[in-house]
Amino acid sequence: xxxxxxxxxxxxxxxxxxxxxxxxxxxxxxxxxxxxxxxxxxxxxxxxxxxxxxxxxxxxxxxxxxxxxxxxxxxxxxxxxxxxxxxxxxxxxxxxxxxxxxx
Numbered sequence: 001x002x003x004x005x006x007x008x009x010x011x012x013x014x015x016x017x018x019x020x021x022x023x024x025x026x027x028x029x030x031x032x033x034x035x036x037x038x039x040x041x042x043x044x045x046x047x048x049x050x051x052x053x054x055x056x057x058x059x060x061x062x063x064x065x066x067x068x069x070x071x072x073x074x075x076x077x078x079x080x081x082x083x084x085x086x087x088x089x090x091x092x093x094x095x096x097x098x099x100x101x102x103x
Contacts, residue, residue: 015099022101 050057
């Protein structure tokens with residue numbers, strides 16, 4: 001399929017084509033997933049960094065992730081401790097759309 005063909009499709013044709021490609025590629029995507037798991041397991045177990053032409057593995061070190069009770073801290077701030085709000089950073093998260101294919 002050519003990119004210019006996509007630009008000419010109406011939205012229903014685009015969804016149908018997406019569905020058809022997802023179904024057609026399903027077995028290949030499953031194979032890719034199994035290969036990825038095998039490679040990651042090997043690297044995790046051995047620590048070996050694998051490299052072939054066009055592909056390389058890398059390892060991210062483990063770390064401690066901290067989370068806070070946002071609702072609880074906002075309540076604490078509202079209950080007479082607004083000074084903790086100076087440690088608050090907010091960012092807008094854009095809405096997203098996902099497509100699920102029925103099998």
